[in-house]
Amino acid sequence: MSRADAIWQLDGQLLDVLTGIGAELERVEVGAYLVTLRGTRRRTTLVWLLAGEQAVAVEAFVMHVVPDACADPAALHRHLLARNLRLRDVHFGTDEVGDVFLTGSLAHSAVTSAGLDRLLGELWQLLEDEQDRLVALAYGHQLASDEALGHKVLADGAGRRPAGTPEWAPHRDARR
Numbered sequence: 793m794s795r796a797d798a799i800w801q802l803d804g805q806l807l808d809v810l811t812g813i814g815a816e817l818e819r820v821e822v823g824a825y826l827v828t829l830r831g832t833r834r835r836t837t838l839v840w841l842l843a844g845e846q847a848v849a850v851e852a853f854v855m856h857v858v859p860d861a862c863a864d865p866a867a868l869h870r871h872l873l874a875r876n877l878r879l880r881d882v883h884f885g886t887d888e889v890g891d892v893f894l895t896g897s898l899a900h901s902a903v904t905s906a907g908l909d910r911l912l913g914e915l916w917q918l919l920e921d922e923q924d925r926l927v928a929l930a931y932g933h934q935l936a937s938d939e940a941l942g943h944k945v946l947a948d949g950a951g952r953r954p955a956g957t958p959e960w961a962p963h964r965d966a967r968r
Contacts, residue, residue, distance in 0.1 A: 803822050806825060806843060806903060809903060813908060813909050813912075816830070816905070817831075829919075833919070837915070837917060846899075847898055848897060850882060850897060850911060853893055854891075855877070857891055863930075864929075868929045871926070882915050894919075
């Protein structure tokens, strides 16, 4: 089976499963979905699902790290690394500017209602459990006194393209 055939087949499977579990989604392109998760500590989280030859890549933006405002990025990074030791399907990471993400992958054989529900549930629960702690580690009480910083840090990352986004996917990066 060719690469394109594998992605087309997985695209249909992803659409069926995501629709079946009632996910709020946008099909950006063949094999590329943007799923919206709703929470209490964090109103919305956008999760990219990108079909590949071997697996479905998963990526969600967690928070911006503003270099001059983050007093001790090392404390944040230590916490992320320690937290990664207890995670199963997704892991924390940072990009070239230091913003925090959750990334992972799901084997083709795990693209089922149970598999995707478990993955999205783990991601959602992590964000609900960790959001306040991560912000406190990075910024302490600065957000309470700097409203503009708060808006930037807690934005949903909607404009960011995930790592490994295919060239044909629309570029929506309004932040940089």
